[in-house]
Amino acid sequence: MTARSTRRTTATTRIAAVGAIAVAGTMLLTACGDQTKNNDSGSTKASTGASAGTSSPADLLPADIKSKGVIRVGSDIAYPPVEFKDKSGKTVGIDPDLGAALGKVLGVEFKFENGTFDTLVTGLRAKRYDIAMSAMTDSKERQEGIDPETKKKVGEGVDFVDYFTAGVSIYTKKGDDQGIKTWADLCGKKIAVQRNTVSHDLAKDESKKCAGGKKIAIEPYDTDLEAQTRIRSGGADAGSSDFPVAAYAVKTSGGGKDFQIVGDQVEAAPYGIAVAKGNDKLTQAIKAAMDEIIKNGEYDKIIAKWGVEAGAVTEAKVNGGS
Structure with missing residues (x-):
């Protein structure tokens, strides 16, 4: 979760x-x-x-x-x-x-x-x-x-x-981070998250700070696994989960070939x-x-x-x- x-x-x-x-x-x-x-x-x-x-x-x-x-x-x-x-x-x-x-x-x-x-x-x-x-x-x-x-x-x-x-981490498709290193880099991009999580809240808070009308497009899902599926299919630019969950997904999804963590974890x-x-x-x-x-x-x-x-x-x- x-x-x-x-x-x-x-x-x-x-x-x-x-x-x-x-x-x-x-x-x-x-x-x-x-x-x-x-x-x-x-x-x-x-x-x-x-x-x-x-x-x-x-x-x-x-x-x-x-x-x-x-x-x-x-x-x-x-x-x-x-x-x-x-x-x-x-x-x-x-x-x-x-x-x-x-x-x-x-x-x-x-x-x-x-x-x-x-x-x-x-x-x-x-x-x-x-x-x-x-x-x-x-x-x-x-x-x-x-x-x-x-x-x-x-x-x-x-x-x-x-x-x-x-803490909370951002992850992207492996080899395709699109320049995303921080939450501010998500402005103008789409993120998939689990509904009503810290990641969901952080995305909403960051989107309010985005300049030039480039808000973050946020897609919330019932489970973190559903959000991962969306990212894996290319339907979202990034995802965010608690670090333990993100790290596990990076190491196991697609035999370690699907995702990568970008930037540092926040909100410990x-x-x-x-x-x-x-x-x-x-x-x-x-x-x-x-x-x-x-x-x-x-x-x-x-x-x-x-x-x-x-x-x-x-x-x-x-x-x-x-």
């Missing part, structure tokens, strides 16, 4: 490419990696990492989730390598792996349910999901339920448990797990579980598995986005 605007805005992104992506990751603020095996859900046995006499992360869970043994996760499962379907149809990626690790600590299953990115927050409000985990950027606007374009309040907002850092910001306002117990349980897997080394193993070490964090934070 570039950093998705949700940054995935202020927005979304995604096997043998692990080594290549890891190298790319050292060049920029974040990275994104390769496909490897993944556990779809966590075990139902809680971690015993807490010392005697102290609460474990599992103890913090709301009673209804404990009784169900499941955390329903809203996710746009078309954003490799963050979350996507492998050739067998299995949900894999950075987020599913982290969800499985969190589930082991909390003693519940993280059940990923597919949805379009721009409906995940409303899905939380409607209680279709318990959390949203989908390369979603933590921003003050999202926390407060503010529309990033109109600046008007459109909802109650969400709380975030931040767990990764990612935290990815957050979104929780509906007022569900403080669940927020704190997830934060405690994330801190636990960071402490016990499982987090680093997963981040390294996907070649995205450059975006790793050393602690989970609540609402750390700006």
Whole structure:
């Protein structure tokens, strides 16, 4: 999902490419990696990492989730390598792996349910999901339920448990960058992006700055993969995604022959797990579980598995986005 605007805005992104992506990751603020095996859900046995006499992360869970043994996760499962379907149809990626690790600590299953990115927050409000985990950027606007374009309040907002850092990159067809190096170079050109992502917001903001009537023609799509298809066919001059997603597309699409990243990544910001306002117990349980897997080394193993070490964090934070 570039950093998705949700940054995935202020927005979304995604096997043998692990080594290549890891190298790319050292060049920029974040990275994104390769496909490897993944556990779809966590075990139902809680971690015993807490010392005697102290609460474990599992103890913090709301009673209804404990009784169900499941955390329903809203996710746009078309954003490799963050979350996507492998050739067998299995949900894999950075987020599913982290969800499985969190589930082991909390003693519940993280059940990923597919949805379009721009409906995940409303899905939380409607209680279709318990959390949203989908390369979603933590921003003050999202926390407060503010529309990033109109600046008007459109909802109650969400709380975030931040767990990764990612920036946004521009990419073009390989060997045909058309002089595009920065966002300003997109004036007078066409860009394909995922709808309601940071990339979408950045394109709209940049277009307002274009001189001489040379605005950016913006084509938004439901998924990042659809935007990639448009660029690959020559229907758009460039695309933009969270760096991990863009890097993965560059390394894997067409065997590495379809795309290239141009310029530097911008708008580095935290990815957050979104929780509906007022569900403080669940927020704190997830934060405690994330801190636990960071402490016990499982987090680093997963981040390294996907070649995205450059975006790793050393602690989970609540609402750390700006």
